[in-house]
Amino acid sequence: MVRLPLTPAEVERGQRLGALLRRARGERSMLETALDARVSPETLRKIETGRVATPAFSTIAAIAEVLDLSLDAVWAEINPERGVEQTSPGHHTRKPLAS
Template identity: 85%
Template sequence: MVRLPLTPADVERGRRLGALLRRARGERSMLGVALDAGVSPETLRKIESGRVATPAFPTIAAIAAVLGLSLDALWAEVNPAGAAAGPAERGPVERLVS
């Protein structure tokens, strides 16, 4: 599978997501939240720091559940109105057929 390069909007969305998760975690330990969510502490650290701008949906869903965050509210805060919606905003994608 080939990943498309991240756009500046993707990177900024990842930073907003990380900041939101950090705030929601509050005083809880990163280790405790990560283990409760079934992800590695390193993965959570990378997401919170914005180093992983496009984490997998199941990962975010698990972390959000542990933190008591609604996925709808999370998406609304991370992707404010007027921001690019994702891959469709990048333009046409060529598909290779073998």
Template identity: 80%
Template structure:
């Protein structure tokens, strides 16, 4: 299977996702968060650093669930136009339950 190169918009979205997850994780160790989400710590590091800008939906959902983020809030944050951000340091949807 040939994978097409990512567009600049996809790369930017991946970087926004990584930044959001890092903010939401706060001081919580990568290892604890990754194990709770049932992914490897290296996978979480790669997502947070933007090296994996298009992780699988199930992976995002698992991490968001562990961090208490709403998937709607995650999507709203990563889909913002370039340069547009939410309130400084805010984590949208933090503490909201994921719909099951």
């Protein structure tokens, strides 16, 4: 399988995701977080450093659950250009808080 190069937007989104996970992890160790999420510490390290800019949804869902992050909050944080948008009748994603 040939993997296409990432676009600049995908690289930037991966960097925002990594920064969000590092902030959410706080003082908790990377090893503890990875093991609780049932992902390898190397995978978590690569995501947090932006080396894996497009991780699998299930991986992000597992890490977000361990860090008590909603997937809506993760989506809003890594896609700030979308801001608050209506995704379906009566459902809105939240715009990320300023950091």
